Amino acid sequence: MSALVTRALALAVLFAAALVLAVGVGAAGVPIATVIDVLAGGGDATARAIVLDLRLPRALVAILAGGGLALSGAVFQALLRNPLAEPYVLGVAGGAAVGAVAGVVFGVARFAPSAVPLLALAGALAAITLVFTVARRVGRALDTRVLLLAGVVVAAFFNAVILLLLTYADVESFRSAVFWMMGSLSGSTWGTVVLLAIYMIPATALLFSQARSLNLLAIGEDTALYLGTRVERVKLIGYLVASLAVAVAVAACGVIGFIGLIVPHAVRMVWGSDHRVLLPASFVAGSIFLLLADTAARTIASPAELPVGVITALVGVPLFVSLLRRSSL
Amino acid sequence: MSTTPAFEARSLSYAYEHAHAPAICDVDLAIAHGSFCAVIGPNGSGKSTLIRLLLGAEPPASGDALFEGSSAHGWDRAELARRVGVVTQTEEIVFPLSVRELVAMGRYPHLGAYRREGAADHAAVDAAIATCSLSGLEARAMNTLSGGERQRARIARALAQQPRTLVLDEPTAALDVAHEMAIFELLAKLVANDGVTVLMVTHNINLAARYASHLVLLERGLVAAQGSVAAVVERGRIETTYQWPLLVQPFAGPGPDTGAPQVAPLRKEES
Amino acid sequence: MAALSVVLLTTACWSEDRPLINSPITVTDDAGQVITLAAPARRVISMIPAQTEVVKILGGVERLVARTQWDKDPALAHLPSTGNALTPSVEWIVGQKPDLVIAWPDNDGRNVINQLRPLGIPVYSSRVESLAEISSMITRLGVLLGEPARADSLVRAIDAQLDSVRAAVAGRARPTVLYALSTDPPMAAGASTFVGAVIDAAGGTTLFADMTQLWPQVSLEEIVRRQPDVIILPVGEATSGSAVALRKLPGWRDLDAVKNGRVYEVDADLFHRPGATVGIAARTAASLLHPPLQAVRRPALQPEAKR
Numbered sequence: 001m002s003a004l005v006t007r008a009l010a011l012a013v014l015f016a017a018a019l020v021l022a023v024g025v026g027a028a029g030v031p032i033a034t035v036i037d038v039l040a041g042g043g044d045a046t047a048r049a050i051v052l053d054l055r056l057p058r059a060l061v062a063i064l065a066g067g068g069l070a071l072s073g074a075v076f077q078a079l080l081r082n083p084l085a086e087p088y089v090l091g092v093a094g095g096a097a098v099g100a101v102a103g104v105v106f107g108v109a110r111f112a113p114s115a116v117p118l119l120a121l122a123g124a125l126a127a128i129t130l131v132f133t134v135a136r137r138v139g140r141a142l143d144t145r146v147l148l149l150a151g152v153v154v155a156a157f158f159n160a161v162i163l164l165l166l167t168y169a170d171v172e173s174f175r176s177a178v179f180w181m182m183g184s185l186s187g188s189t190w191g192t193v194v195l196l197a198i199y200m201i202p203a204t205a206l207l208f209s210q211a212r213s214l215n216l217l218a219i220g221e222d223t224a225l226y227l228g229t230r231v232e233r234v235k236l237i238g239y240l241v242a243s244l245a246v247a248v249a250v251a252a253c254g255v256i257g258f259i260g261l262i263v264p265h266a267v268r269m270v271w272g273s274d275h276r277v278l279l280p281a282s283f284v285a286g287s288i289f290l291l292l293a294d295t296a297a298r299t300i301a302s303p304a305e306l307p308v309g310v311i312t313a314l315v316g317v318p319l320f321v322s323l324l325r326r327s328s329l
Numbered sequence: 330m331s332t333t334p335a336f337e338a339r340s341l342s343y344a345y346e347h348a349h350a351p352a353i354c355d356v357d358l359a360i361a362h363g364s365f366c367a368v369i370g371p372n373g374s375g376k377s378t379l380i381r382l383l384l385g386a387e388p389p390a391s392g393d394a395l396f397e398g399s400s401a402h403g404w405d406r407a408e409l410a411r412r413v414g415v416v417t418q419t420e421e422i423v424f425p426l427s428v429r430e431l432v433a434m435g436r437y438p439h440l441g442a443y444r445r446e447g448a449a450d451h452a453a454v455d456a457a458i459a460t461c462s463l464s465g466l467e468a469r470a471m472n473t474l475s476g477g478e479r480q481r482a483r484i485a486r487a488l489a490q491q492p493r494t495l496v497l498d499e500p501t502a503a504l505d506v507a508h509e510m511a512i513f514e515l516l517a518k519l520v521a522n523d524g525v526t527v528l529m530v531t532h533n534i535n536l537a538a539r540y541a542s543h544l545v546l547l548e549r550g551l552v553a554a555q556g557s558v559a560a561v562v563e564r565g566r567i568e569t570t571y572q573w574p575l576l577v578q579p580f581a582g583p584g585p586d587t588g589a590p591q592v593a594p595l596r597k598e599e600s
Numbered sequence: 601m602a603a604l605s606v607v608l609l610t611t612a613c614w615s616e617d618r619p620l621i622n623s624p625i626t627v628t629d630d631a632g633q634v635i636t637l638a639a640p641a642r643r644v645i646s647m648i649p650a651q652t653e654v655v656k657i658l659g660g661v662e663r664l665v666a667r668t669q670w671d672k673d674p675a676l677a678h679l680p681s682t683g684n685a686l687t688p689s690v691e692w693i694v695g696q697k698p699d700l701v702i703a704w705p706d707n708d709g710r711n712v713i714n715q716l717r718p719l720g721i722p723v724y725s726s727r728v729e730s731l732a733e734i735s736s737m738i739t740r741l742g743v744l745l746g747e748p749a750r751a752d753s754l755v756r757a758i759d760a761q762l763d764s765v766r767a768a769v770a771g772r773a774r775p776t777v778l779y780a781l782s783t784d785p786p787m788a789a790g791a792s793t794f795v796g797a798v799i800d801a802a803g804g805t806t807l808f809a810d811m812t813q814l815w816p817q818v819s820l821e822e823i824v825r826r827q828p829d830v831i832i833l834p835v836g837e838a839t840s841g842s843a844v845a846l847r848k849l850p851g852w853r854d855l856d857a858v859k860n861g862r863v864y865e866v867d868a869d870l871f872h873r874p875g876a877t878v879g880i881a882a883r884t885a886a887s888l889l890h891p892p893l894q895a896v897r898r899p900a901l902q903p904e905a906k907r
Binding site: 026028030049053054055167168171172175179184186187302303305306 | 684
């Protein structure tokens with residue numbers, strides 16, 4: 001237990017440090033004293049705009065989206081009993097991308113920029129509905145293998161739709177669409193924070209409450225049933241709530257890869273597979289990872305920005321490989 | 330205590346979707362509390378399906394599958410898990426998990442979603458680990474264990490549930506003689522000393538005949554014979570069910586099971 | 601009635617604190633947004649190369665705070681680059697306290713424009729495709745920079761250049777032109793692009809004038825069937841294909857234009873930037889489409905950049 005407390009404290013310190021870095025560092029080079037001044041209510045208009053309207057909402061979006069993606073990844077890996085599962089495995093990202101790309105290509109975004117996240121969300125919901133309808137129609141209960149297959153097939157279908165849309169897109173729409181799909185937190189506003197928080201906070205609590213059931217389901221559905229789990233109910237809650245978390249995260253910042261795959265594995269290697277620890281730790285570790293990755297994306301090529309997905313992969317993969325070499329997984 | 334049997338089937342039938350014949354057909358049986366019951370029968374005779382129905386994993390197509398007098402499928406799953414421990418045929422452990430973590434899951438039915446493990450829970454886990462001779466292996470990762478150790482860990486998890494009834498589906502399928510015997514000895518001790526009811530599916534007719542008090546022989550979803558060992562393990566009956574020539578001879582002993590009928594299949598050309 | 605209006609107007613003007621000459625500058629941009637500046641812009645961040653060039657010509661390099669990676673003008677090399685113009689650091693821009701940002705009205709709604717406007721930074725979103733839009737852009741930037749006269753002379757200079765090109769090719773047969781943005785897959789300039797307008801001024805007809813898309817992806821078969829008289833390949837960053845390579849490519853090597861040596865490479869930066877250099881682009885195109893015309897030097901009509 002005391003080892004658990006030490007590790008929780010270490011994670012909390014890391015989280016605080018990442019948050020301070022995200023709010024304190026940026027291309028504009030606002031001195032840290034000024035940042036503190038702004039947070040205390042002072043500072044000039046430019047410094048206030050940079051810290052309060054740009055950095056702070058962006059950091060909060062990183063926390064909610066990064067945490068949500070890592071948490072969903074952990075839930076999908078448990079439910080699908082597959083270490084390769086990741087948040088986008090059920091076609092959610094494909095659906096969201098179709099929504100966003102359609103919005104861009106058909107010019108909706110030009111007149112109503114805030115429509116893009118909503119279209120992405122609608123696309124993601126359509127994908128979830130489609131995948132679950134397919135999976136439930138084939139078998140009576142929610143068959144994990146059918147669900148996985150349905151996800152892959154639906155994702156492939158959406159991919160084709162995206163390519164079709166891009167074929168008819170003009171050059172600018174093409175660029176916008178491709179940049180959207182790369183994922184970025186640069187569009188984060190307080191509105192994005194609210195959209196994410198409204199869903200992510202209760203969803204996170206609900207998923208945390210399923211931790212023991214997920215421990216059992218990670219071993220097998222029969223085992224879970226015979227150890228007192230209402231399997232179908234837990235599966236439905238898990239898949240739906242986690243898929244929706246992914247949908248909201250993708251709507252807010254596009255498709256950011258690797259967090260949902262790597263973070264849960266990294267946490268498992270350090271802390272083991274007990275979901276009562278794994279789920280909250282994955283959320284916090286995902287938050288930290290995206291906070292740091294976005295801070296890097298914002299500052300490395302300053303005053304330009306790099307796509308954050310590039311950083312998550314470039315840094316995440318070597319980190320993961322070194323963990324993999326040291327662990328027994 | 331009560332005369333209500335642990336498990337009971339009344340005209341129980343079940344068919345899988347798109348199947349030509351029912352997997353379980355018009356089965357009637359009763360398994361009394363405190364008995365050691367073995368279900369035997371050829372591959373595909375419906376043994377596992379029968380177990381699933383008695384455990385309420387599937388609703389019956391017709392008839393009733395009862396546990397302690399009420400419909401097995403209607404039981405609250407957590408309540409049922411506090412009374413019945415189940416060891417399924419296989420489990421694939423994908424993520425790293427220690428022996429103790431696995432055994433501790435047996436306490437989940439008693440804890441619900443949030444309650445932390447107390448002293449009683451730790452004691453139950455310790456006892457189960459000791460009973461299954463796993464002391465010293467507690468911190469080992471499940472995927473580093475041998476087949477016998479892994480199976481003992483899964484039985485320990487079922488014991489940690491502190492159930493009155495244990496159900497095991499081919500628990501010794503891939504084990505060598507010593508490991509198989511150890512598990513049968515353990516089950517026999519639980520029945521004799523702790524009054525636990527054991528319902529197991531097995532392909533080992535000879536060990537079933539030496540340990541069980543009650544046998545159920547299934548053939549293509551139907552009960553071909555059930556009752557005492559002597560009534561079920563009878564040459565004509567077993568030959569017909571398994572479609573293989575064999576001899577039935579009494580076990581030469583020594584031991585309490587001296588005289589139990591033992592099946593020796595014959596080579597084809599000798600018959 | 602008219603007299604009354606004059607009186608009212610005069611009263612209105614007198615009620616202002618500032619004299620009439622310093623009244624706010626107001627311009628409507630290509631996204632329909634009204635931009636109001638209290639004074640001519642002095643710190644400009646432009647994220648479109650052609651517009652950057654116009655700002656330099658009208659207002660001088662010192663008014664520019666940043667450039668993009670596409671701006672290769674040595675006069676701008678000392679400025680920090682905001683990268684590919686699509687993903688600049690918004691907070692860096694805010695920190696520079698620009699009084700005018702010029703950006704392309706991108707389509708994903710997540711771009712700088714929507715982030716800078718709420719923070720009170722004036723953003724002029726500029727979308728230029730036709731020749732008329734070039735003039736309009738120059739005129740409005742002139743207003744925003746407080747240099748309407750210089751803008752006016754630049755517009756007139758461009759018009760004069762284009763008129764001289766049109767006059768030079770008048771009455772000549774108009775060759776069909778395939779302007780191939782890429783050769784694999786073949787992607788052609790549509791008639792409604794800036795390139796299409798330049799080809800038109802230079803006395804040519806775009807091969808795929810019947811297609812409505814700006815840059816349609818076309819089939820090689822259709823190109824072979826239509827047999828363009830001239831093929832133009834832009835060369836520069838993010839373009840593919842070369843005149844030499846076409847001679848070996850199946851399909852392409854069978855085109856009359858390739859066999860007759862009527863494939864030309866042009867500077868992509870010149871042909872893809874609708875702005876102050878449109879006249880040079882048109883002259884270059886005309887010299888390629890109508891070989892007897894003299895190759896083009898920098899025309900005298902072009903005003904020198906303000907120092």
